[in-house]
Amino acid sequence: MSDLHSLVDEGHVVICCGSGGVGKTTSAAVLALEGARRGRNAVVVTIDPAKRLANALGLEVLSNTAREIEPERWDPDGCSPGGRLSALMLDTKSTFDGLVKRYAADGTQAGGILDNRFYRNISSALGGTQEYMAMEKLHELHEDGGYDLIVVDTPPTRHALDFLDAPKRITSLLDNRIFRMLMTPTKAGMRVAGIALQTLLRTIGRVVGTAVIDDVVAFFRAFEGMEDGFRERAATVLALLADPGTRFVLVTAPQRDAVDEAVYFADQIAGHGLSVDALIVNRVHPQFGDEHAAGLRARAEHLPGGLREGEAKAAAVRLAKQYENLADFQEISIRERAHLDAIRSKVGTAAVATVPLLPHDVHDFTALSEISEQLFNQNR
Amino acid sequence: MELEQFCSTSRVLIVAGKGGVGKTTVTASLATTAARAGLSVLIVEVEGKSGLSQAFAKPDLDYEETDLAPGVRARTLTPDHALVDYLESHGLKRISKRLSNTGTLDVIATAVPGMKDILVLGKVKSLERDRAADLILVDAPAAGHAISFLLSPRGLLDAVSVGPIRKQATDVIELLSDPSRCQVLLVTMPEETPVNELVDTAFTLEDRVGIALGPIVVNGCYPEMDLDTDPGEITRDAEAAGVFLSAREAQDLARAAAFRVERQELQRVQTDRLEQRLPLPQIRLPFLFSDDVGPAEIGVLADAFQDGIEAL
Numbered sequence: 001m002s003d004l005h006s007l008v009d010e011g012h013v014v015i016c017c018g019s020g021g022v023g024k025t026t027s028a029a030v031l032a033l034e035g036a037r038r039g040r041n042a043v044v045v046t047i048d049p050a051k052r053l054a055n056a057l058g059l060e061v062l063s064n065t066a067r068e069i070e071p072e073r074w075d076p077d078g079c080s081p082g083g084r085l086s087a088l089m090l091d092t093k094s095t096f097d098g099l100v101k102r103y104a105a106d107g108t109q110a111g112g113i114l115d116n117r118f119y120r121n122i123s124s125a126l127g128g129t130q131e132y133m134a135m136e137k138l139h140e141l142h143e144d145g146g147y148d149l150i151v152v153d154t155p156p157t158r159h160a161l162d163f164l165d166a167p168k169r170i171t172s173l174l175d176n177r178i179f180r181m182l183m184t185p186t187k188a189g190m191r192v193a194g195i196a197l198q199t200l201l202r203t204i205g206r207v208v209g210t211a212v213i214d215d216v217v218a219f220f221r222a223f224e225g226m227e228d229g230f231r232e233r234a235a236t237v238l239a240l241l242a243d244p245g246t247r248f249v250l251v252t253a254p255q256r257d258a259v260d261e262a263v264y265f266a267d268q269i270a271g272h273g274l275s276v277d278a279l280i281v282n283r284v285h286p287q288f289g290d291e292h293a294a295g296l297r298a299r300a301e302h303l304p305g306g307l308r309e310g311e312a313k314a315a316a317v318r319l320a321k322q323y324e325n326l327a328d329f330q331e332i333s334i335r336e337r338a339h340l341d342a343i344r345s346k347v348g349t350a351a352v353a354t355v356p357l358l359p360h361d362v363h364d365f366t367a368l369s370e371i372s373e374q375l376f377n378q379n380r
Numbered sequence: 381m382e383l384e385q386f387c388s389t390s391r392v393l394i395v396a397g398k399g400g401v402g403k404t405t406v407t408a409s410l411a412t413t414a415a416r417a418g419l420s421v422l423i424v425e426v427e428g429k430s431g432l433s434q435a436f437a438k439p440d441l442d443y444e445e446t447d448l449a450p451g452v453r454a455r456t457l458t459p460d461h462a463l464v465d466y467l468e469s470h471g472l473k474r475i476s477k478r479l480s481n482t483g484t485l486d487v488i489a490t491a492v493p494g495m496k497d498i499l500v501l502g503k504v505k506s507l508e509r510d511r512a513a514d515l516i517l518v519d520a521p522a523a524g525h526a527i528s529f530l531l532s533p534r535g536l537l538d539a540v541s542v543g544p545i546r547k548q549a550t551d552v553i554e555l556l557s558d559p560s561r562c563q564v565l566l567v568t569m570p571e572e573t574p575v576n577e578l579v580d581t582a583f584t585l586e587d588r589v590g591i592a593l594g595p596i597v598v599n600g601c602y603p604e605m606d607l608d609t610d611p612g613e614i615t616r617d618a619e620a621a622g623v624f625l626s627a628r629e630a631q632d633l634a635r636a637a638a639f640r641v642e643r644q645e646l647q648r649v650q651t652d653r654l655e656q657r658l659p660l661p662q663i664r665l666p667f668l669f670s671d672d673v674g675p676a677e678i679g680v681l682a683d684a685f686q687d688g689i690e691a692l
Binding site for chain 1: 398399400401404431467470471472475483484486487488490491492493495522539540541542543544545546571572573574576577605606607608614616617618619620621622623628629631632633635636637639640642643646669670671672673
């Protein structure tokens with residue numbers, strides 16, 4: 001059975017995934033912090049963190065290189081000898097630009113691509129680019145960063161594990177056959193197809209404007225020759241995800257919609273031949289005692305004082321409210337436990353850890369440490 | 381405000397908010413409230429799958445309209461579908477399949493950022509023009525995406541200088557910037573980060589999209605209770621009320637009370653802060669302890685919605 005301790009002690013890459021609003025970024029930060037506390041050289045890659053958490057991590061702006069956080073800030077007592085903690089906030093566009101520069105034959109080719117409007121749309125507006133670049137950044141940190149532990153937060157996608165599919169999707173876009181045929185209309189046997197395509201493009205041009213088509217054609221012309229490099233790179237990123245040193249952490253909250261999403265994610269991860277190593281359930285309501293809600297409500301209704309007058313009656317009314325309140329929490333607690341059981345059965349031998357619903361948002365290292373204690377103490 | 385008056389302020393209401401704040405639940409409850417007032421409601425789901433049909437205990441939605449409840453219909457309107465639809469209605473029916481099979485469609489959609497969003501909004505606009513329902517509720521994409529979704533027509537005007545797509549964008553901007561036709565209902569929870577993000581989204585939408593904002597819906601508010609957090613006091617009340625309370629029971633009651641009192645205080649701080657930073661009326665919907673959202677819970681929330689609207 002996997003557990004969270006071995007995850008931060010031995011894992012090399014930790015991918016945190018889950019739907020939006022379940023505390024994914026916070027969980028990623030906690031895992032990296034714990035790794036650093038245990039003496040590892042850890043980095044957390046965040047995607048669009050809440051402002052105050054970003055500030056705590058020393059991330060005022062998007063930065064494409066990881067910045068080390070001074071140990072005094074996350075380890076004021078100096079009890080983590082050798083550990084280092086860094087953070088970065090993914091800058092999708094510059095990561096993509098970097099990739100283009102890396103695979104371009106020369107500065108002219110790179111410049112031609114970077115200035116193209118179609119490229120600018122791919123690198124900033126295309127759905128899936130953020131996921132792809134998160135994985136690309138992960139690969140870069142793995143290759144050149146010298147980190148022992150790389151924790152990656154993933155964009156909150158609603159449907160699929162886009163970070164697993166995005167590299168393939170985007171490389172197939174870059175590799176579009178129709179447009180590549182257009183680039184070489186004079187090749188033997190392609191002339192006829194070329195003419196048909198030209199007609200097609202003119203028709204499309206009438207709908208969206210010819211300038212758009214010109215941009216696309218110019219892009220594919222400039223991109224010529226780089227497809228292979230991109231495809232290979234995407235393949236190595238996927239290979240890194242399948243590496244035994246890579247662990248998947250599913251983050252969720254105990255509500256039906258979040259749990260349904262998490263179950264879906266778990267199935268997707270399994271479908272890619274990977275497995276969930278840990279499940280973190282945030283925002284769990286506390287449980288107070290073990291009496292059933294129905295019993296508590298019945299008692300609230302049948303207080304002897306309720307039939308009397310004066311102070312006895314007033315006390316009964318007050319007490320009834322206390323019972324009603326406790327009953328509310330018992331109800332939600334039972335429901336949350338049912339959701340937890342449902343998701344637990346889906347993640348096999350993964351470690352399961354819960355974090356209570358916190359009274360305050362998490363935006364400093366003290367709060368991150370508290371969560372860390374919660375997570376790691378229940379997990380032996 | 382009268383319920384009928386609220387529901388006829390504009391035919392299109394776009395419900396938007398950060399992931400996890402219960403946008404879909406709010407959409408379902410508002411639809412129910414409006415249907416009770418005798419209006420016909422059409423819910424448009426732009427992200428395909430959501431918990432919407434589940435909330436009404438119905439099977440998954442489709443591109444074709446289905447009935448979810450009396451007076452409430454719903455359909456999906458996904459970007460991919462809207463794009464194919466558009467090409468077909470612009471004389472490209474014959475080749476649209478080939479375009480999508482060869483990936484050319486993806487290339488085009490990428491070349492024109494926000495094109496798919498425009499097509500979705502364009503379709504909403506034609507539903508509005510055809511008076512497809514008295515009230516059209518659009519369950520928008522989650523927060524960050526909602527902004528780019530609603531900004532798409534302006535971006536497109538910069539990128540595309542001629543053609544029917546540009547005309548489409550102009551029409552959509554007209555719809556979005558006319559408060560008598562279209563408004564945005566922002567949803568949040570009484571917690572710090574969701575409140576912060578809501579305020580940012582609100583200003584962006586007003587400044588950059590020029591869209592009118594309706595009241596803010598604060599979802600998941602603990603119904604306020606006046607409670608005792610001292611086990612001694614609780615035990616004394618129990619004695620006066622004529623029941624025996626063990627020390628443990630008194631402790632459990634006190635701890636549960638303390639937890640709720642703290643949450644209530646926090647949500648008060650957050651709703652006050654929201655009010656200060658964003659001077660818009662708020663409609664508060666209760667947190668549901670009893671069960672996950674289904675038809676009965678939607679009914680409870682619809683009641684709260686109605687109270688909230690009438691108190692505006």
